[in-house]
Amino acid sequence: MKTTYIQLSLSAFLLLGIYSCKKGEATTTENYAADSTAAVSLSDSVSSVASMKVKDKQFIKTADVNMEVKDVYDATISIEKTVQDLGGFVTHSNLQSNVISQDTYNTSDNDAMLIKKYQTENTIQARVPTEKLGELLVKINDKKLFLNSRTIHAEDVTSNIKYAEMEGKRIKKTEENISQLKANKDKVKLDNNNMAEGNLQQLANMDTTDDIKYSTIDIYIKEPKLRIAEIAVTNTRNIDNQYKFNFIYDAKNAFVEGFYLIQKIAVGLITVWPLLLILAAVVYFLRKRKLTKPETTKVSE
Template sequence: MKTITKLGLTTLVITTLLFSCKKADYATSETADYAVDSTAISSSAAVEKKDSNQKFIRTADLKFKVKNVVKSTYAIENAVQKFGGFVTYTNLQSTIQDQIKTKISQDSTLETTKFTVENNITIRVPNTQLDTVIKTIARQIDFLDFRVIKADDVSLKLLGNQLSQKRNSESADRITKAIDNKGKKVNDIVDAENTLANQKEANDNAVLNNLSLKDQINFSTVTLQLYQNQTVKQEVTASEKDGSSYEPNLGIQIVDALKNGLYIIQAVFVFFLNLWPFILIAIGCYLAYKKYFKK
C-alpha cells in the first residue's frame, strides 16, 4: 500500500512538472509572438471600399528606435520613392551629450565624444500604399515607442464644398445677366460688380478647399521620429602647445635686449636733438646771467 502511495505521489509530481514546463513554453511562445506583432505596425483602419462614398484623410505618426539612423533614413526614403511617395521634410542631426579631452602624451590628446543621432521625417504616400509603406518601415524598427494612425471622414466636407461651389456659380451667373440686361446707373453697376467679385472669390475658395481635401485623401501624411542609442566616438588629435613652447631661447633674447637698448638710446638722442633751439636759448640765458647780472 505504501509503495502504491509513493508511486502515485511520484506520478503526480512528474505530471505537475511537465504541465508547468509546457505552460512556461506556451507563455514564452505567446510573449515572442506578441513581440513580433508589436513590430507589425500596419493598420487597415478606414480603408476605403471600392463602391463606398466615404472619403478618408489618413495620417500616421510613429516614433521608434533603430540600430542606425542614417542607414534607416536611406532605406525609408528609397521605400517611399519606390511606392510613389515623396519626402517633404527631413531633419537629420547629431546632438553632443558630453565631450572629454584626455592628454595621453606630450603632443597627443584623446577626444571622447558622446552623442545621439535622430531624424524627423515627414513623407507623403499614396493612400492605397500607406499600409505597404508602413510595413516596409517596420523592418527598420528596433523598439517602437508609439504608433498613431488617424482617419478623418471628409465626405460631408467635400459635398458641402461642391454645393457651395454650385450656389456661388449660379449666383454669379444671375448677377452677370442682371448687369448685362438691366444695369444702367454707374453706382448700380459698381455694386453689382463688387458682389460678383465676392461670389467668384467664394467659388474659388470652395474649389481650392476641395482640391486640398482631395490631395490629402489621395496622399496620406506620415510623420516619423527616428533615434538610436547613444554613440561614443574616440579620436586622437594633436595637442595644442602653450605659449611657453613658442618663446625664443636665451641667446636670441639677449641680442633682442641689446637691440632694444640701442633703440632707446637713439630715441633719447633724437628727442633732445629736436629740442636744440630751447637748449641754445637756455645756454645764452645762462651766459648773459653770468656776465651781466652776477657782477
C-alpha cells in the same frame, strides 16, 4: 430476426450521423483557427485603419510613428527609398546628432584625441498614395528595435466634400445673378468678391483631393544608446605653453611701457597744474605764518 436486423440498421445509421457531425465540427474549427491566425498576423503588421475602405465614404488618413532603430542613418536611407518606390515623396528630413559630452585627452606633445558622446535622431515627414499607407507601415516596422508609439488617424471628410459641392453651386448661381445686374461699381465689387470666394473654394477642394489621394506620415527615429566618436586633434595645451612666455620680448615691452607710464604721469601733473599752484601757495602761507608768530616769554617767579 427481423427485429434484430432493424435494430442493427438503426445503430449503424446513428453512428454514421454522429461521425458526420464530428467531422463537420472539426472542419469548422480548423477553418476558424486558420482565419484567426490570418487576422492576428494582419493586426500585428499594420492597423486596419491604414487600409480601411468604406463604400460611399472618403477619408483623409495620417500616421505618426515613434520608434528606436539600430542605425538612424541607414534607417533613414531605407525609409526614404521605400517611400519613393511606393510612389510617394519626402517633404521633410532632419537628421542630427545631439552631443551629450565631449572631452579632449592629450596623447603626446603634439597630438590629442577628442572623444564625443552623442545620440543620433531624425524626424521625417513623407506622403504616399493612400492605398500604399499600410504597406509603408509594414516595411517601416521591419526597421524598428522598439516601437514607442504609432498613431493612425482616418478623418471622414464625406460631408465636407458634399458641402464643398453645394458651395460651388451657390457661387456659380451667385455669378449668374451678378451677371444680370447693370454694370456699375457695385456690380464690379460683387463680382470681384464672388470670384475671390470661388478661388478659395477651388483651392480648398484641391487640397482636400490631394489629402485624400496622398496620406501624410510623420516618422521619428532615434538610436537607443549613445555613440562614441574618436577624432584626432592637435594638442593645443602644449602649443600654448610653448608660446605663453618669452622673457626678452616681455622685458622689452615692460621697459617701453614703463617709459610710457612716466610720460602719462608727467602729462597728468601738467593737467592738474592749477591744483598744484594752489597747494604751493597754501604751504607757503602756512610756513610764513609760522615764522612770523611772536615767541612767548616765560615769566620767572
